[in-house]
Amino acid sequence: MKVSVRKISEITGFSPATVSNALNHKKGVNKETADRILKTAEELGYRLEEKISKIRFVIFRRNGLIIDDSPFHPAVIEGVERQAKSLGYETVFNHVDINDIEYNTQLQEILSDVESAIVLLGTEMQEEDFEPYTHAKNKIILLDGWSDRYFFDSVLISNTDSAARAVEYLIDKGHRDIGYLRGDFRIQAFCYREIGYRRVMDRHHLPVQPEYIATVGTKIETAYEGMRKYLEETPILPTAFFADNDTIAIGAMQALKERGYDIPGDVSIIGFDNISFGAISDPPLTTIHVYKHEMGEMAVRELMRSVEDGKKIKTKIQVCTDFVERASVRKI
Structure with missing residues (x-):
């Protein structure tokens, strides 16, 4: 069974972010802590063949009629970046436009980067847009998108x-x-x-x-x-x-x-x-x-859990909403 960052965190008592930083030899972890984490990881048989060094936030654009100038998506982006930082990963932003002549070349580069994991903002994606992403060599989670034909780990609104x-x-x-x-x-x-x-x-x-x-x-x-x-x-x-x-x-x-x-x-x-x-x-x-910020944060947590645990089962998480009663509705 694959040893996860979470398991090492439980044994050593250090946070998952600290464990991840130590395993990937990032700055910010003192030598004594890093040595203890690495020793525990070695004893448990943890392997680092696939190092994830960054999270790519891929923003898919079909025509911009929804995501351009939308106040919804900056909040989601902020949630993604904040959670990634707390786990010790940098966030790289990629804007891909399906109408761009360089779209396929850009996509091939993104989907072949095994040192990254992808949060894919699928708000504007249509069913026919998903197929290329099924061939990705890296882990993907779909945020605010839905496909009836292809299956991805997903976080979306109910x-x-x-x-x-x-x-x-x-x-x-x-x-x-x-x-x-x-x-x-x-x-x-x-x-x-x-x-x-x-x-x-x-x-x-x-x-x-x-x-x-x-x-x-x-x-x-x-x-x-x-x-x-x-x-x-x-x-x-x-x-x-x-x-x-x-x-x-x-x-x-x-x-x-x-x-x-x-x-x-x-x-x-x-x-x-x-x-x-x-x-x-x-x-x-x-x-x-x-819950815009929370959706972004949840997408990153679920993505990294998938990376660390090596899970193969795909899950779709629907985030519930709250009703906000103001003055634009009258009672008859």
Whole structure:
């Protein structure tokens, strides 16, 4: 059985970060501590054939419609970097753009670096984008992404359950005509949030009216423009909307207010992500809080656990959310 860093940590009493630093001969560990750790490792038969010297945080970009200028992803990045540092690893950031002519060459270099382990930010990845990553020679964990065809260790948001909770809240507030503000770039997260919306509507035998579904852009300005066009073509609105995320919700709210609608007096809105701007929007946005920093930290911990233990079973961890009640929903 492979001896793990965690096992050496338990025997010596030193933290996993200190053990890892000593085994990899990094600075910051005094000689006496390092000698004790190395001696214990040798006695246990610990082998260092595959030294991981760094964590690569690979940020996949398809079109930038979600990750560019998003306040969500810097928080995730900070969590990754903070946890990596605490474990004694440097973080190397790689931005890969599938539309770049150098994409395949860049990817081959990243996936063949056996001295690194990869946290792959898969927010914008579509099903067809995952296949090259299955050939990686290094360990990978997928963060904020989902593949139905390929299996990776993953840390992601509980999208369906969280969206369902938001729609249940609207129903509890007396709403029956509930619309959906749908992002036009259908990332996997949005698809699973739509499932949650439709699941609850079906559970309560409430029809999903096509005229109550507004497909808009995924940036504030394009969500605003999309909602303006929708309002020009739709004479009757639902009493409430669930939005794919806060950015979409805020852009749509601007268009609604411009047309003379009161929020929440005429229309209630719930977002998703709990970005900071939502707390100071007018009105403050009811939303779903995602543990962004914690997801980044968890991805690094699970990745290094996989490296140290040599586990072969793939696991998908869905991180639960919290509901944040503010002033954008009224009770009927």
